[in-house]
Amino acid sequence: MSKTGIFYSFNSTKTAKAAEKIKEAFGPDFNIVPVNAEELTEELFLSFTNLILGVPTWFDGELPNYWDEFVPALEGLNLNGKTIAIFGLGNQVEYPENFGDAVGIMAELVQEIGAKLVGYTSAEGYEYESSKALVDSKFVGLILDQETQPRQSKERIANWVNDLKSQFSW
Amino acid sequence: MTTVPKVFSVKTTPKEILEKWYRLMTLGRAIDEKAPNYLKQAIGWSYHAPYAGHDGIQLAIGQTFEKEIDHIFLYYRDMLTALSCGMTAEEIILNGISKATDPTSGGRHMSNHFAKPDWHIHNVSSLTGNHTLHAVGVARAIKYYDEKAVAFSVQGESSLSEGYVYEAINGASKEKLPVIFCIQDNGYGISVPKKDQTANRKVANNFTGFKNLKIIHCNGKDVFDSMNAMYEAKRHALETGMPVMVQANCIRIHSHSNSDRHELYRSEAERNYVLDYDPLFKYKRMLIRYERFTVEELEKIENETKIQLKEAHKLALKAPDPDPNTYLDFVLPEPYQPQKYIDGTHQETGEKKKLITGLNETLKAEFRNNPDTFMWGQDMANKDKGGIFNVSKGLQQEFGPQRVFNAPIAEDFIVGTANGMSRYDEKIRIVIEGAEFADYFWPAMEQYVDSSHDYWRSNGQFTPNVTIRLASGGYIGGGLYHSQNIEGSLASIPGVRIVYPSFADDAAGLLRTAIRSRGMTMFMEPKALYNDPKAATVIPDDFEVPFGKARIRREGEDLVMITYGNTTHMCLEAAERLSKEGASVEVIDLRSLIPLDKETILNSVKRIGKVMVVHEDKVHSGFGAEITSMIMEEAFEYLDGPVKRIGSTFTPVGFHRSFERMILPNTEKIYNAAKDVLAY
Numbered sequence A: 001m002s003k004t005g006i007f008y009s010f011n012s013t014k015t016a017k018a019a020e021k022i023k024e025a026f027g028p029d030f031n032i033v034p035v036n037a038e039e040l041t042e043e044l045f046l047s048f049t050n051l052i053l054g055v056p057t058w059f060d061g062e063l064p065n066y067w068d069e070f071v072p073a074l075e076g077l078n079l080n081g082k083t084i085a086i087f088g089l090g091n092q093v094e095y096p097e098n099f100g101d102a103v104g105i106m107a108e109l110v111q112e113i114g115a116k117l118v119g120y121t122s123a124e125g126y127e128y129e130s131s132k133a134l135v136d137s138k139f140v141g142l143i144l145d146q147e148t149q150p151r152q153s154k155e156r157i158a159n160w161v162n163d164l165k166s167q168f169s170w
Numbered sequence B: 001m002t003t004v005p006k007v008f009s010v011k012t013t014p015k016e017i018l019e020k021w022y023r024l025m026t027l028g029r030a031i032d033e034k035a036p037n038y039l040k041q042a043i044g045w046s047y048h049a050p051y052a053g054h055d056g057i058q059l060a061i062g063q064t065f066e067k068e069i070d071h072i073f074l075y076y077r078d079m080l081t082a083l084s085c086g087m088t089a090e091e092i093i094l095n096g097i098s099k100a101t102d103p104t105s106g107g108r109h110m111s112n113h114f115a116k117p118d119w120h121i122h123n124v125s126s127l128t129g130n131h132t133l134h135a136v137g138v139a140r141a142i143k144y145y146d147e148k149a150v151a152f153s154v155q156g157e158s159s160l161s162e163g164y165v166y167e168a169i170n171g172a173s174k175e176k177l178p179v180i181f182c183i184q185d186n187g188y189g190i191s192v193p194k195k196d197q198t199a200n201r202k203v204a205n206n207f208t209g210f211k212n213l214k215i216i217h218c219n220g221k222d223v224f225d226s227m228n229a230m231y232e233a234k235r236h237a238l239e240t241g242m243p244v245m246v247q248a249n250c251i252r253i254h255s256h257s258n259s260d261r262h263e264l265y266r267s268e269a270e271r272n273y274v275l276d277y278d279p280l281f282k283y284k285r286m287l288i289r290y291e292r293f294t295v296e297e298l299e300k301i302e303n304e305t306k307i308q309l310k311e312a313h314k315l316a317l318k319a320p321d322p323d324p325n326t327y328l329d330f331v332l333p334e335p336y337q338p339q340k341y342i343d344g345t346h347q348e349t350g351e352k353k354k355l356i357t358g359l360n361e362t363l364k365a366e367f368r369n370n371p372d373t374f375m376w377g378q379d380m381a382n383k384d385k386g387g388i389f390n391v392s393k394g395l396q397q398e399f400g401p402q403r404v405f406n407a408p409i410a411e412d413f414i415v416g417t418a419n420g421m422s423r424y425d426e427k428i429r430i431v432i433e434g435a436e437f438a439d440y441f442w443p444a445m446e447q448y449v450d451s452s453h454d455y456w457r458s459n460g461q462f463t464p465n466v467t468i469r470l471a472s473g474g475y476i477g478g479g480l481y482h483s484q485n486i487e488g489s490l491a492s493i494p495g496v497r498i499v500y501p502s503f504a505d506d507a508a509g510l511l512r513t514a515i516r517s518r519g520m521t522m523f524m525e526p527k528a529l530y531n532d533p534k535a536a537t538v539i540p541d542d543f544e545v546p547f548g549k550a551r552i553r554r555e556g557e558d559l560v561m562i563t564y565g566n567t568t569h570m571c572l573e574a575a576e577r578l579s580k581e582g583a584s585v586e587v588i589d590l591r592s593l594i595p596l597d598k599e600t601i602l603n604s605v606k607r608i609g610k611v612m613v614v615h616e617d618k619v620h621s622g623f624g625a626e627i628t629s630m631i632m633e634e635a636f637e638y639l640d641g642p643v644k645r646i647g648s649t650f651t652p653v654g655f656h657r658s659f660e661r662m663i664l665p666n667t668e669k670i671y672n673a674a675k676d677v678l679a680y
């Protein structure tokens, strides 16, 4: 079975909780390995075939530091043969101009270096002004808004994980 | 969205450069952290706005600035920018603790205002965003003189709420000027979150509709992203001559300044996450993670920086304090001294010319005489129309639209860009029509007041060489917005000369002196007299009138009337009438209010003993109040009675002619008052 890792900051609060819910949603039959995004290395990153990246948006459309500091390393990698899905926390009420931007930024980065991106979601049910995560009227990952739509997260995660189960090669 | 080429990156940027940046950043933060100690120890630095959290963009702005070529205007939070521009730690501390050798101002200006005018790091106001107009003005000169340079206006995001910042950006866009507006967005203006400033979270996006303006967003907490953004901004401004706005996303790690307590309005969670995002630590982590430096190498630099700061601190403490007895220095620079007409009078005979002709011909003569003269204002030049009153007629045709041109209806812009343009070179002389009518000058008060301080605040290093012309006063049936006199309100502001001629020759002579002088001169034109034959005189071609020299227009023994502007003629008429009744009245035309010719006034007062002070402006707090008090203080024992003031009522000037007659002074009112005074 291919190795599947879920990468997120162990120091984060909301992202870490969402990561646990995602892992739970896969159920015991799938081996999803949590990886601390605060301590990333190129080798660690490359040791997985399926990668789930937890990328919340910070500071009006930026990657959090732990991802941003990994970008120069990432840019030097070849991700051919890797399948990647991205989820990210955001807040559409307070940051409607940059809602979930970090998901879009990360999606573009990994695709440029050869990864296959999966886990696109419908942008319906959100209210915002613009988002870098929106490409061809779909989100290029799963955006969770724990701050203004906390009750929708459970179903969004369930649907997304179902989709990933069929998209990842196991 | 502009994508910016990645010229700098942690993997490829040469090690010496990375090291230089790390030295600057650690030194900057060491001073930023030490600054509050000076206050605790009562040494100084009572105003300190810490920059921590703006490190990436401040480093980058300074690194793209080329001293003595570019021009830069920093704001009060720009300590690292100043260091990155090349200023030393010692210079920063000298400003912080207000020493005589502080390069900004010799201790005159507030702490945390870093400048070095010799390098074109300009001395700026504390008024947020005020210098945006100066950057645009200096860029106009950069373009005119075809220099490969840019002007940087550096400021916080909240300052973009100010109307004059809009005026500046509009001007740069319209005139296509190489200005880089560097906006450091830390999310707050003191305690006010940015959502209370403007609807867009990214204020630069308010300006996306401005033509010719390129907008770049960057992460101001990241050295490389900031360097790439500033590098691209500079390249674009240099290559195209067009303006750029860079908005850098920053965080404010500490309180706004040492008089603010951010615990009162920021949650603990927020205060913690900004610490996690400290740009200096991010840079350090990246240098280590990408194996550009070892921990030991960086620690060595940190230790060397500490020693460097200690040395700077010691030297700065030893520097002399300012001498408070110099407080009267640098209020106004020495004016041009007339060479031929030493006291501003002449005996020329020949054809009389109207006041407007005197102004127009003097402007032309001075523009021929000095190629570095410029003039702009509203309704200044369009084909055959040369100004609303035709004062500037023919100037654009003769001197071209680069030297004589229309300005947008933005009075603050008109004054502010004059200040800015004159920073480019001492030789430049600017004449502006401050507003179409004096009544419309109020929007420019922000720049007027600030410009009045420049010479003093810079310890004599910079003075705006600007003559502000204003068509002023009533008697034209113009009503509330075309009849005001504003000199009484302006006269309490030190640092600007105010002149108000009433005859064509004096108007010509004072204008020549104003244009040739350093410093600011407010040139009031009594518009009712532009074409009035009573103000027409013979004018020698090269006539000059010194500042602060009154002219006795009629000699007398029984009563002296001290006056200026429109009322000079009324006083002369009243004096003529009184002479027929046997009274001999002297009329002094002040010509200059600031500086004031006290000598001529006091000589006449002492000789004659009966005094009237007459002007068109309001009696209430008008300039006559100052003259009268001065006479009381300096010549009380020579007076035969109270000094009588005549002027307009403490009301606006109404539109119907009958209101004008009630409100404004006239010959009849002056005559009647004179009878009372003569009766003492």
Ligand SMILES: Cc1cc2nc3c(=O)[nH]c(=O)nc-3n(C[C@H](O)[C@H](O)[C@H](O)COP(=O)(O)O)c2cc1C
Pocket (backbone or CB within 6 Å): A012, A013, A014, A015, A016, A056, A057, A058, A059, A060, A061, A062, A064, A089, A090, A091, A092, A095, A098, A099, A100, A101, A146, A147
């Ligand atoms: C300073 C700050 C800036 C933010 N900027 C954005 C943003 O631009 N877009 C967005 O969708 N959410 C934004 N958010 C919301 C966060 O994504 C949201 O709080 C998320 O739950 C953070 O997840 P974490 O705590 O696990 O990192 C921002 C939050 C903060 C505190």
Ligand SMILES: Cc1ncc(C[n+]2csc(CCOP(=O)(O)OP(=O)(O)O)c2C)c(N)n1
Pocket (backbone or CB within 6 Å): B077, B126, B127, B128, B155, B156, B157, B158, B159, B160, B184, B186, B188, B189, B190, B256
């Ligand atoms: C015209 C004017 N009004 C008010 C002030 C008082 N003041 C000083 S700093 C400041 C906030 C400016 O915030 P911002 O432009 O965002 O810069 P920051 O201090 O956050 O770096 C204010 C309101 C001022 N200096 N000038």
Ligand SMILES: [Mg+2]
Pocket (backbone or CB within 6 Å): B156, B157, B158, B184, B185, B186, B187, B188, B189, B190
């Ligand atoms: Mg701010």
